[in-house]
Amino acid sequence: MARSSIRLLIAEDDPGAAEALKAAFDSEGYEVLVAATGSEARERFAQGPWHCVLTDIVMPDVDGLTLLQEFVGTAEAPPVVVMTAYGSIDRAVQAMKDGAHDFLEKPLDLDNLRAVVRGAIAGRESEPANRAARTKDAGQKILVIGESDGMRQAEARALRVAPTNATVLITGGSGTGKELFARLIHRQSLRVRAPFVAVNCAGLTESIIESELFGHVKGAFTGAVRAKKGKFELAHGGTLFLDEIGEIPPPVQVKLLRVLQEREIERVGGEEPVRIDVRLICATHRDLEAMVTAGDFREDLYYRIKVIVLRLPSLRERPEDIAGLLEHFLRVANERNGRNVKGFGAAARERLLGYGWPGNVRELEHIVEQAVVLTEHDMIIDADLPEEITGDKGPQDILRIPVGTTLAQTEKELILETMRKAGGNKTKAARMLGIGVRTLYRKLEEYGEK
Ligand SMILES: Nc1ncnc2c1ncn2[C@@H]1O[C@H](COP(=O)(O)OP(=O)(O)OP(=O)(O)O)[C@@H](O)[C@H]1O
Ligand SMILES: [Mg+2]
Numbered sequence: 001m002a003r004s005s006i007r008l009l010i011a012e013d014d015p016g017a018a019e020a021l022k023a024a025f026d027s028e029g030y031e032v033l034v035a036a037t038g039s040e041a042r043e044r045f046a047q048g049p050w051h052c053v054l055t056d057i058v059m060p061d062v063d064g065l066t067l068l069q070e071f072v073g074t075a076e077a078p079p080v081v082v083m084t085a086y087g088s089i090d091r092a093v094q095a096m097k098d099g100a101h102d103f104l105e106k107p108l109d110l111d112n113l114r115a116v117v118r119g120a121i122a123g124r125e126s127e128p129a130n131r132a133a134r135t136k137d138a139g140q141k142i143l144v145i146g147e148s149d150g151m152r153q154a155e156a157r158a159l160r161v162a163p164t165n166a167t168v169l170i171t172g173g174s175g176t177g178k179e180l181f182a183r184l185i186h187r188q189s190l191r192v193r194a195p196f197v198a199v200n201c202a203g204l205t206e207s208i209i210e211s212e213l214f215g216h217v218k219g220a221f222t223g224a225v226r227a228k229k230g231k232f233e234l235a236h237g238g239t240l241f242l243d244e245i246g247e248i249p250p251p252v253q254v255k256l257l258r259v260l261q262e263r264e265i266e267r268v269g270g271e272e273p274v275r276i277d278v279r280l281i282c283a284t285h286r287d288l289e290a291m292v293t294a295g296d297f298r299e300d301l302y303y304r305i306k307v308i309v310l311r312l313p314s315l316r317e318r319p320e321d322i323a324g325l326l327e328h329f330l331r332v333a334n335e336r337n338g339r340n341v342k343g344f345g346a347a348a349r350e351r352l353l354g355y356g357w358p359g360n361v362r363e364l365e366h367i368v369e370q371a372v373v374l375t376e377h378d379m380i381i382d383a384d385l386p387e388e389i390t391g392d393k394g395p396q397d398i399l400r401i402p403v404g405t406t407l408a409q410t411e412k413e414l415i416l417e418t419m420r421k422a423g424g425n426k427t428k429a430a431r432m433l434g435i436g437v438r439t440l441y442r443k444l445e446e447y448g449e450k
Contacts, residue, residue, distance in 0.1 A: 005031075006029070006030045006031065006051050006052075006121060007030070007031045007032075007033070007048075007049065007050050007051050008025050008030045008031070008032050008033070008050065008051065008052050008053075008054065008117065009033050009035065009041065009044055009045060009048075009050045009052075009053045009054070010022065010025075010032060010033070010034045010035065010053075010054045010055070011034075011035045011037075011038060011040075011041035011053070011054070011055040011056060011059065011064060011067060012034060012035075012036070012054075012055075012056045012059075012083070013036055013037060013056060013058075013059045013060060014056070015036070017056075018034045018036065020110070021034070021054065021108075021113075022034050024110045024113065024114060025114070025117070028114060028118075037059060037060060037061050037062070038059045038060075038061045038062025038063060038064070038066065038067055039061045039062050041053075041055065041062070041067055042062060042067065042070070045067075045070075045071060048076060048078070049076055049078070050076070050078045051078060051121045052078055052079050052080075052081065052101075052117050052120050052121050053067075053071055053078055053079070053080045053081070054080075054081045054083065054113075054117065055067050055068065055080060055081075055082055055083065056083050057082060057083065057084050057085070057088070057091055057095070058085065064082055064083075064095075065082075065091065065094060065095060065098065067080075068080050068082060068095060068098050068099065068100055069098050069099075072098065072099035072100075077099075079101035079102075079120035079121070080099070080100050080101055081100065081101050081102050081103070081104065081113075081116055081117060081120055082095040082100045082102075082103040082104070083103070083104050083105075083106055083108065084103055084104070084105055084106065085105075085106055089163045089190070090163075092105070092190055093163055093188065093189070093190055093192070096190055096191075096192045096193050097192055097193075099193070100193075101116075101120045101193075102116050102119075102120065103190070104116060142180065142183055142184045142187055143328070144177070144180065144181075144184065145321065145324050145325050145328045146318065146321035146324060146325070147320065147321065147324065148313070148318035148320050148321045149318075150313035150317060150318045151313070151318060151321060154181065154310060154311070154312055154313070155184075157308075157310055158181050158184055158185050158188075158310060159184075159188055161185065161308050161310075162184070162185045162186075162187075162188035162189045163188065163189055163190060164189075165279050166307050166308050167260075167279070167280045167281070167282070167304065167305050167306075167307045167308070168182075168185060168280075168281045168282070168307070168308045168309075168310055169245075169281075169282050169283070169284070169288075169305050169306045169307075169308070169309045169310070170182060170281065170282070170283040170284075170309075170310045170311075170312065171283070171284055171285070171288075171309065171310070171311050171312070172283075172285065172311060172312030172313070172314070172360075173285055173312075173314045173358075173360055174285055174359060174360065174362065175359045175360035175361050175362025175363055176312040176313070176314055176315075176360045176361060177312050177360075177361055178243070178283040178285075178312060179198065179241065179243065179283065181310060181312065182196075182198070182239070182241045182281045182283060183196060183241075185239070185281060186238070186239040186241075186279075186281070189239065189279065191237060191238045191239055191279055194235075194236070194237035194238030194239075195234060195235055195236075195237070195238040195239075196235070196238055196239045196241065197231050197234050197235035197238065197239070197240050197241065198241040198243060199212060199213065199231045199240070199241065199242055199243065200243045200244055201242055201243060201244045201245060201247045201248045202243070202244040202247040203247070204247075205249075206249045206251055206252055207221070207268075209248065209249070209252050210252055210255065210268055211224075211228065211230065211268050212230060212231060213230050213231055213232055213252070213255075213256070213265075214230040214232060214255070214259075214265045214266060214267055214268060215227070215228050215229045215230030215232075215233055215265075215267040215268065215270075216228055216230075216267050216268035216269050216270070217267050217268070217269040217270045219269065220267070220268045220269025220270070221268070221269065224268075224269070227267075230265065230267065232259065232265050232276050232278055233265070233274060233276060235276075235278045236276055236277060236278060237277055237278075238278065238279070239278070239279045239280075239281060240278045240279070240280050240281070241281045241282075241283070242280065242281070242282045242283070243282075243283050244283065244284060244285075244286075245282040245283065245284050245288075245305065246284040246285075246286035246288055246291055246296075246297060250296075250298065253297065253298045253301050254298070256301060257298065257300055257301045257304060259276075260280070260301075260304050260305075261304075263275065263276060263277070264276060280305065282305045288302055288306070289302070314357070314360055315357040315360045315361060315364065316356055316357060319353070322352065322353050322357070322364070323349075323353065325361060325364050325365075326344060326349070326352055326364070326368060329364060329365045329368040329369065330343070330344070330368055330372065330380075332365075332369075333368055333369040333372035333373070334372060336369070337369070337372060337373055339372050339373070340378070341371075341372050341375060341377075341378060341379060341380060342378050342379055343379050343380070344379060344380045345379050345380060345381040345382065345409070345412075345413045345416075346401045346402055346405040346409055346410065346413060347381070347382045347399040347400055347401050347413055347417075348371075348379075348380050348381050348382045348384065348385055349402075350400045350401070350402050351382060351385060351389050351390060351400070352364075352367075352385070352389065355388075355389050367385065367386060367389065368380075370384075370386065371384040371385060376449075377416055377447070377449065378447070378448055381413060381416050381417060381420075382399060382413075382417060383416075383417060383420045397421065399413060399414060399417055401413065411443075412443075412447055414433070415429075415433065415440070415443055415444070415447075416447070416449075418432050418433055419444075419449075426440055426441065426444075
């Protein structure tokens with residue numbers, strides 16, 4: 001056999017399988033080395049460079065996932081293809097998150113395996129930056145805050161459908177977390193290392209949305225000076241998130257339906273259909289069923305996209321989640337703005353907990369960030385909150401302090417609010433509070449106020 005410069009390391013403890021794998025790649029002209037245990041694979045790896053590593057997961061000593069983590073952490077970081085037993089989807093997901101190039105389920109289809117390894121080796125030179133970026137992205141955890149039944153159920157459902165290829169329709173009011181859940185599903189799927197591409201369909205004209213989704217060839221229309229890939233192609237192997245799907249104009253709905261049926265797209269002005277492998281997640285705040293009845297949304301498309309429906313409850317339906325979200329976004333806002341605001345005053349908290357949150361989590365996030373940036377104190381007080389929360393009577397003069405608040409805390413809030421009311425004039429504030437100016441100075445100093 002002619003020595004090839006392409007070196008493949010295979011870790012497989014089953015002698016029969018190892019033999020078959022070696023034969024399959026010998027015939028490709030690769031230099032193949034088979035390690036029969038995980039620790040042997042580790043030793044052999046050190047005798048690199050390797051262009052690709054193919055590893056089984058379950059091995060008696062060191063398992064394939066451990067090897068994967070070690071190998072992708074090295075400077076060379078060759079692509080690692082993982083072989084899993086049929087049905088062990090959790091491990092496959094883990095492998096993809098840990099940076100595997102791909103995974104294949106046993107029993108293996110050798111032609112497919114050869115194609116995957118060839119692709120891994122070919123892709124290696126061209127996309128190291130890409131790989132690193134994707135791996136980094138894959139490592140970031142998506143936090144879903146909320147202990148309410150509604151949130152727990154939505155998360156459990158999302159995690160259950162994530163590893164499948166099922167089309168998911170996410171419904172919910174604005175700011176309820178539709179995009180967050182779409183990303184969560186992608187992140188927990190086997191597509192985790194391929195792109196997640198989001199398209200907002202709102203406000204785009206028919207022709208723009210068509211070329212956005214399907215791309216166009218050079219000269220397809222005036223202004224198409226060069227060819228452009230559509231989002232379907234960019235999401236190939238990964239997940240396409242179509243936000244505000246209800247806004248897609250009827251002629252594009254027809255085309256979308258055809259893409260979902262045929263699994264191929266046609267670029268605007270193009271002749272050749274292009275095969276695509278994309279998992280679709282759609283979101284809308286509209287009532288699609290009503291739109292179908294009204295004739296604004298195609299019924300056949302509706303049935304295609306609502307295979308799995310994930311409804312996200314509004315914050316008003318789950319007020320018990322507000323407190324946790326406040327703490328979470330306080331932490332986030334502190335970090336993002338280099339602040340160290342410690343918490344919410346009792347009166348401010350009372351307002352925030354009782355508010356209706358028409359803009360849901362997004363509104364809550366913004367209001368907390370605004371207050372963190374604007375507050376002059378080490379906690380957020382009533383005066384730091386916008387009018388829509390404190391009522392529209394202008395700056396509020398009433399503190400609602402819940403029973404259970406300590407006297408010290410109550411005193412602090414009353415003093416800070418009085419200072420605000422007095423426009424920062426300490427003499428005036430002291431008079432309103434019925435205390436001496438010196439006492440007021442001392443208190444403010446205690447609070448760390450200037
Ligand atoms: N349960 C949650 N836990 C933590 N963060 C959340 C949660 N729900 C939403 N968020 C955050 O709130 C913000 C708004 O969420 P997202 O963009 O997913 O909402 P949306 O439903 O897509 O909103 P819109 O309808 O306005 O597009 C994001 O910053 C998101 O990370
Ligand atoms: Mg959104």
